Amino acid sequence: MTEYEAIIGLETHIQLNTATKIFCSCKADSWFDPPNTNICPVCTGLPGSLPTLNKAVVEKGVLLAKAMHSNLLPMSFFDRKNYFYPDLPKGYQISQYDKPIARGGYLDMPMNPAGGQSYVRRVTIDNMHLEEDAGKTRNEPGRRLIDFNRCGVPLIEMVTGPDLRSADEAAQYLIRLRQLLRWLGISEADMEKAHLRCDANVSIRIKGETHLNPKTEIKNVNSIDAVREAISKEIERQIHEVEAGHKIETWTLEWDEDAGVLRKMRSKETEADYRYFKEPDLLAVRMTDEWRDAILAGYPELPLERRARFIEAYGLPEYDAEILTGERTLSDYYEATVKAYGGDPKRVSNWIMNDVLRMVNDAGIQASALKLTPAYLAEIIKLIDAGTINTSTGKSLLAKVETTGRSPATIVDEEGLAQVSDDSAIREVCAKIMAASPNETAFYKAGKVTLIGWFVGQVMKEMRGKADPQIARKIMEEMLSK
Ligand SMILES: [Zn+2]
Numbered sequence: 001m002t003e004y005e006a007i008i009g010l011e012t013h014i015q016l017n018t019a020t021k022i023f024c025s026c027k028a029d030s031w032f033d034p035p036n037t038n039i040c041p042v043c044t045g046l047p048g049s050l051p052t053l054n055k056a057v058v059e060k061g062v063l064l065a066k067a068m069h070s071n072l073l074p075m076s077f078f079d080r081k082n083y084f085y086p087d088l089p090k091g092y093q094i095s096q097y098d099k100p101i102a103r104g105g106y107l108d109m110p111m112n113p114a115g116g117q118s119y120v121r122r123v124t125i126d127n128m129h130l131e132e133d134a135g136k137t138r139n140e141p142g143r144r145l146i147d148f149n150r151c152g153v154p155l156i157e158m159v160t161g162p163d164l165r166s167a168d169e170a171a172q173y174l175i176r177l178r179q180l181l182r183w184l185g186i187s188e189a190d191m192e193k194a195h196l197r198c199d200a201n202v203s204i205r206i207k208g209e210t211h212l213n214p215k216t217e218i219k220n221v222n223s224i225d226a227v228r229e230a231i232s233k234e235i236e237r238q239i240h241e242v243e244a245g246h247k248i249e250t251w252t253l254e255w256d257e258d259a260g261v262l263r264k265m266r267s268k269e270t271e272a273d274y275r276y277f278k279e280p281d282l283l284a285v286r287m288t289d290e291w292r293d294a295i296l297a298g299y300p301e302l303p304l305e306r307r308a309r310f311i312e313a314y315g316l317p318e319y320d321a322e323i324l325t326g327e328r329t330l331s332d333y334y335e336a337t338v339k340a341y342g343g344d345p346k347r348v349s350n351w352i353m354n355d356v357l358r359m360v361n362d363a364g365i366q367a368s369a370l371k372l373t374p375a376y377l378a379e380i381i382k383l384i385d386a387g388t389i390n391t392s393t394g395k396s397l398l399a400k401v402e403t404t405g406r407s408p409a410t411i412v413d414e415e416g417l418a419q420v421s422d423d424s425a426i427r428e429v430c431a432k433i434m435a436a437s438p439n440e441t442a443f444y445k446a447g448k449v450t451l452i453g454w455f456v457g458q459v460m461k462e463m464r465g466k467a468d469p470q471i472a473r474k475i476m477e478e479m480l481s482k
Helices: 055-067 167-184 224-243 289-296 303-314 318-324 328-341 345-363 374-385 391-404 408-415 423-436 438-445 449-462 469-480
Strands: 004-015 079-082 092-095 106-111 119-132 136-140 143-147 154-160 196-206 216-221 251-256 261-267
Touching: 004 167, 004 224, 055 119, 055 154, 055 167, 055 289, 092 119, 106 167, 119 167, 167 196, 167 224, 167 303, 196 224, 216 224, 224 251, 224 261, 303 318, 303 328, 303 345, 318 328, 318 345, 328 345, 328 374, 345 374, 345 391, 374 391, 374 408, 391 408, 423 449, 423 469, 438 449, 438 469, 449 469
Parallel strands: 216 251
Antiparallel strands: 004 154, 004 196, 079 092, 106 119, 119 154, 136 143, 196 216, 251 261
16 A cells, blocks of 8 residues: 655734724734724725734734744835735735745644654745735625724734645644744734735645645635644545546635535636735834844743753653643643742642642633742642642632632631641540441441441531541541450
């Protein structure tokens, strides 16, 4: 059987989270606004209006370029990309062509395939372009509605080399890119809201060959699962065609989410169709060293770097490090708690992964917004270590601190939650439980020793969870064996 490999490149459009649009002062994010409410003469292309570049767009581009190891061009230009479409009122899109903001670069992705050897896939970046978005068209029976709100919303177009070798790698690239964009705070990167859009170029070849075969392009797939599924189907289709002796044609395909199939759209345009020329209404962007340094002051440690450091410095398993660095404020939260606690970093990781993460997800907030601060979480773990409270009281404290915003020690004092490790107090309760449960006591004495769990449970219940469970168990066993 012939063995094939897939050659995949992704073209992504990233919507930047600037307050205003790229060339005018209209609000950029219109997701919740009625159609045509965030528009002006500039973004609707009225005659005589002139664009002014939003500095924040360039600054966000510089952050992404740095993260992708791309080279910033000292001078970049805007160009007009001409094409006619109803939701493009100027008749051209302002984009970048031969002198974009940055060129080259790469992202190294750790891959851990299920049941396989882990490896690192380097995904190269071709170019990074700044550009404006077009409007939205909605077709209804008998009419076509156009919403210009999205016209002029800033985008970065980033194209990868043909470096991805499977649908899983393509999905992983998008996961890593989304993580990075949110980490840098430059895009919400929500695929469902089209903040991150992806077109995929797919071709196949016989494993070992080095040339590239004709490719197809899959347009506008709007979730990571859909990307994985659409690419898998396209690889299968191409192998099937080649095996049947057919040639692959350079089609443009569209993913039909509901039917789970790819449909042919049109044959692909070539770049010549766009008649690019320099945008005469905008100056070149001059990237001085001073400006670049000012933008990059306070540039953060990136998620994959932090992941590696967590494994190295705190001895965390890869699994923990991956989850704790999934989102920037969560990883900051973890590290702040480790510092405040001063003990075993894995113990802190367990508390966050088992309990805090659920609180964060349930409330739909970021870790930084918790009233249960790193200092309070550290305090709870220390109270347990010191034997002041037991683990289950510690767990119930999490929610109490989160609701009231008060310190764990205060709550322990006020509610009298400190655990009782005083032998005589526990002994008294044990005797009371035995007296109240003659049957269970008899069964235990007759050899049904697994009942000890039930006895300890009764003691804990009677003492409102405050007994030290280890001591309660020891005393109970001792008394039952008499
Ligand atoms: Zn505008």
